[in-house]
Amino acid sequence: MASLTLGRYVPYSSFVHRLDPRQKIMSLILLMVAIFMPLYNFSSTFFVMGILFILLLILMAFSHVSLLSLLKSLRAMWFLILFLMLINVLVPIYGTEHIAFSIGNFHVYWESILQSLKIIFRLFMMIQVTMMLTATTKPLDLTYGLEWYMSPLKIIRFPAHEIAMVISIALRFIPTLLDEANRIMKAQASRGVDFKHGSIKMKFKAVIALIIPLFVSSFQRSEELANAMEARNYDPRAKRSRYHLLRFHFLDLVSFLLCAGVMSFIIYLSVANIDIFAQFGVYGTW
Amino acid sequence: MNVLRFEHVFAFYEEGKDVLRDVSFHVDEGEFIAIIGHNGSGKSTLAKLSAGLLSPSNGKIFIYDELLTPKNVQLLRKHIGIVFQNPDNQFIGSSVEDDIAFGLENQNIPREEMVKRVKEFATLTGMDDFLDKEPEHLSGGQKQRVAIAGVLAMNPDILILDEATAMLDPKGRKEMMDIVLHMHELNPKLTIILITHEIEETLKADRIIALNDGKVFLEGKPKEIYAKEDTLRAIELDVPFFYKMKNALTSIGVDVSDIEDLKTLEEYLCQLNA
Ligand SMILES: Nc1ncnc2c1ncn2[C@@H]1O[C@H](COP(=O)(O)OP(=O)(O)O)[C@@H](O)[C@H]1O
Ligand SMILES: [Mg+2]
Numbered sequence: 001m002a003s004l005t006l007g008r009y010v011p012y013s014s015f016v017h018r019l020d021p022r023q024k025i026m027s028l029i030l031l032m033v034a035i036f037m038p039l040y041n042f043s044s045t046f047f048v049m050g051i052l053f054i055l056l057l058i059l060m061a062f063s064h065v066s067l068l069s070l071l072k073s074l075r076a077m078w079f080l081i082l083f084l085m086l087i088n089v090l091v092p093i094y095g096t097e098h099i100a101f102s103i104g105n106f107h108v109y110w111e112s113i114l115q116s117l118k119i120i121f122r123l124f125m126m127i128q129v130t131m132m133l134t135a136t137t138k139p140l141d142l143t144y145g146l147e148w149y150m151s152p153l154k155i156i157r158f159p160a161h162e163i164a165m166v167i168s169i170a171l172r173f174i175p176t177l178l179d180e181a182n183r184i185m186k187a188q189a190s191r192g193v194d195f196k197h198g199s200i201k202m203k204f205k206a207v208i209a210l211i212i213p214l215f216v217s218s219f220q221r222s223e224e225l226a227n228a229m230e231a232r233n234y235d236p237r238a239k240r241s242r243y244h245l246l247r248f249h250f251l252d253l254v255s256f257l258l259c260a261g262v263m264s265f266i267i268y269l270s271v272a273n274i275d276i277f278a279q280f281g282v283y284g285t286w
Numbered sequence: 287m288n289v290l291r292f293e294h295v296f297a298f299y300e301e302g303k304d305v306l307r308d309v310s311f312h313v314d315e316g317e318f319i320a321i322i323g324h325n326g327s328g329k330s331t332l333a334k335l336s337a338g339l340l341s342p343s344n345g346k347i348f349i350y351d352e353l354l355t356p357k358n359v360q361l362l363r364k365h366i367g368i369v370f371q372n373p374d375n376q377f378i379g380s381s382v383e384d385d386i387a388f389g390l391e392n393q394n395i396p397r398e399e400m401v402k403r404v405k406e407f408a409t410l411t412g413m414d415d416f417l418d419k420e421p422e423h424l425s426g427g428q429k430q431r432v433a434i435a436g437v438l439a440m441n442p443d444i445l446i447l448d449e450a451t452a453m454l455d456p457k458g459r460k461e462m463m464d465i466v467l468h469m470h471e472l473n474p475k476l477t478i479i480l481i482t483h484e485i486e487e488t489l490k491a492d493r494i495i496a497l498n499d500g501k502v503f504l505e506g507k508p509k510e511i512y513a514k515e516d517t518l519r520a521i522e523l524d525v526p527f528f529y530k531m532k533n534a535l536t537s538i539g540v541d542v543s544d545i546e547d548l549k550t551l552e553e554y555l556c557q558l559n560a
Contacts, residue, residue, distance in 0.1 A: 140380050172380045175422040221375050228376035231337045231368045232389035232440065235360065241394045243387035243404070 007069070007131040009138055015251060016063035016136045021145030023252040024133050027259040031129045034263040035122055037270040042114045042286045044276040048266060049121060056128055065135045073127045081120055088116040098286070114286070143167045144246055162236050169225070177218065184213045287351060288312040289365070289444055289477050290336060295345035297331055305331050307500045309345070313444070318470060318478045320488035320508075323497030324522045329481045330371075332497070333448045336479075337366045350443075364393070367442030369450040373429035374421070382408065382424070382432050383417040389440040407435040411465055427458025434465055444477045445469070452483055463487055485524050496523065509546075 011017075016024075034052065039045040060067060074081075089112045098110040134142070147164035154160050185195060188209045195206045269276070277283070290313040297306040306328045313319050323329050334340040335347060338359035347354040349362045370376045379385030383404050390400045408414040411431040421429055430450055437445065447466065451459040467490065470478055480487060488494055494511045496504040498521040504511055512518070512529035519525075525533070528548045535542050540558070545551045 140384075168380060169378070172378070172421070175420075176374050179422075221372075224370060224372060224375035225378070227334065227339050228368075228370055229378055229388075230339055231363070231366070231370075232378075232436065233360070233363060233392040234388075235392065238392070239394050240391045241397060241400065243384060243391055243397065243400050245397070 007127075007134040010064060010066070010135050012064040012136075014063040014136065016059065016132070018249075018251075019136075019255060020246055020248050020252045021137050021141040022148050022246060023248065023256050024137055025142070025145050025149065027256060028129055028133045030259040030263040032126060034266040035125050035129070037266050039266075039270055040273055040275045042111075042118065044269070044274070045118055046121070047276055048269065049125065052262065052266075053121075053125055053128070056125070056132065060128070060132060063132070063136050065132055070128055070131060073131075074124065077120075077123065080123070081116075084116040084119055085113075088112040110286070139171045140168050140244075141246075143171070144244060148246065159236075161240075165236065173221075176221075177214070180217060181210065181214055184210055184217075188213075287315060288348065289315050289317075289350055290479075291348040291351075292332075292335075293346040293348070295335065295342045295347060297328075297335055297340060297342050299331075304343075305500050306335070306342075309497075309500070309502055311495055311502055311505060313477055313479065315443075316475050316477055318490065318492045319480065320491035320494045321479060321481045321497065322483075322485070322488060322494060322523060323503070327497040327521075328500040329497055330448050331500075333368055333446050333479075333481060336444075336446060337368050338363055364440070365443045366446060367437035367440055367444070368446045368448060369430065369433050369437055371449040371452050373426045373433065373453060376433050377421045377429055380420060381417070382413055382419050385421075385432050386436045386439055389436055393440060403439045407439040408432075410438070410469075411435040412461070425458070427454045427461060430454060430458065430462055431465065434462065438469060443475070444479065446479045446481070448481045449483060451487070459484065459487075485526050489526055489528065496521070 031052075035049070039048060057067070060070070089108050099107045100110045100113060101108055137145075143164050146167075147160050150158065150160035150163065188206070189195060193206050193209045194202065195210075198206070268274075275283075292309050292311050295306055295309045296304055298304045309328075309332065321329055321332065331340065335342055336349075338354055341356065349365055352358065352362060354362055377385055378388045386404045386407060387400050390403060395403070404417070405414065408417055411434060413428065413431050413435060416424065416428065421432075424432070430453075434447075434450070445466070447462075451462045454462065466478060466480070470476055480491065482488060489508060491508055494504070494506065494508055495502060496511060496518070503521060504514065504517070508526075508529075512525045513533065515525050515530070515533050528551065531548075531551060532542050532545065542551065542554065545554060
């Protein structure tokens, strides 16, 4: 359950919350590209990513995104971290110049360790920017944003509006269905179904006793919902006006340009293969 | 002019199991009709047929004297608004204002007009302080008020309430009924079809239609219908308290046929006693 709440929308009214979801989605993509650009060497990478990371941390503080829940994501990644470390240490393909330590004849290189740290750091930052988006944007606004990007595909009969409607209804019904699941669980427990104890087989049976009624009622719900929608003249193919307005403000332009600037600069560093520290007169970094 | 007319309508969900059998009735503009009948007697089916959510297997349905066909159903449906029973299963938007706006979006109403109507009908139903609330933070009664606001905002000519108060507590029930009666006062041309289990809600109706096993069993003014207490009992229907009293008094030879409401009846009884 903890992983479910990771990056969940938290209502505040910071300026990041108020930005246009379309712009935030675009900025997310720009920053992701920036994060994954290969740079000259380890030092350059950690230096540039470190600065970006700190900037994002400040932005997080401004928009009330919890640092704690970001750190929790590390806990969720522990297996991945271990795996990356092991692979990189066992198969040192990124250079074998600096030995960190040796176990008998087996050498562990600094390059392997730095390489896995680099990957982990990038993944971590990827989670960070994604969380910045999802924690400051209502799921429904996200859906509208995505629909906007998908709408050109309507020309090839891609059902952009229908998909957005399906997602928004699914989001709308999550609390209702959780409620229902709770009710069914209590009802079944009062009939003697034990959800907490017993063998795997017993537990499996208990879950079935939950799932089946939940399915039956969901189907009934969906039929009634379809009736209610149709009775209110819903026709996905007809022209519909929009109550929700997505507004692109001046602040959106500024943040978009900032993100685009950051990305362009990092792409430049990458393509021109610039050794950052050499610019400051420090040569020979790893 | 009949705003709604059924002519020998049959309907089924599964082949061979007719749920409505030879149903005929008509509703005039501005009438307040109550439809009663026990569970499974076909009330909801009748409502669905009226909005073209289901097609009759036989017979004809007319809305404003126009035959309902698959071709014109989208158009004729605009005359009709339905509030259903379950508050959760008709809340489509993710907040109160979104849900009220849903039907307006479908009718492609310009945004400024939508904003105006959302506000207007939220106020009318007492939901104007909850515009940005999600459904999980609302009570059943509040959700039903949003549902009726959403339907009324679309400006229907016929308002159908299919047991819209059945899942509410007495307070929520009364609030809903008050809204409906208030709307009828504001706009006497609005036709109301109230499908209900709550027998006391039918007292103010102009006409009552009693369904039994998919057939129109009785039809008439409340006065006429509820005089037939035993006949109604036979199809598992109750009689409002006022008419029970009247019937009981009549049966012991007291003439109360002119009395139209409970208060007058009370006064009359006190007079008799004195
Ligand atoms: N979606 C459905 N599929 C199959 N049978 C249905 C469906 N809805 C209702 N019925 C059946 O049709 C009959 C009439 O139902 P309904 O019109 O809902 O009655 P009421 O609203 O008076 O309780 C019932 O016997 C019911 O079982
Ligand atoms: Mg029903």
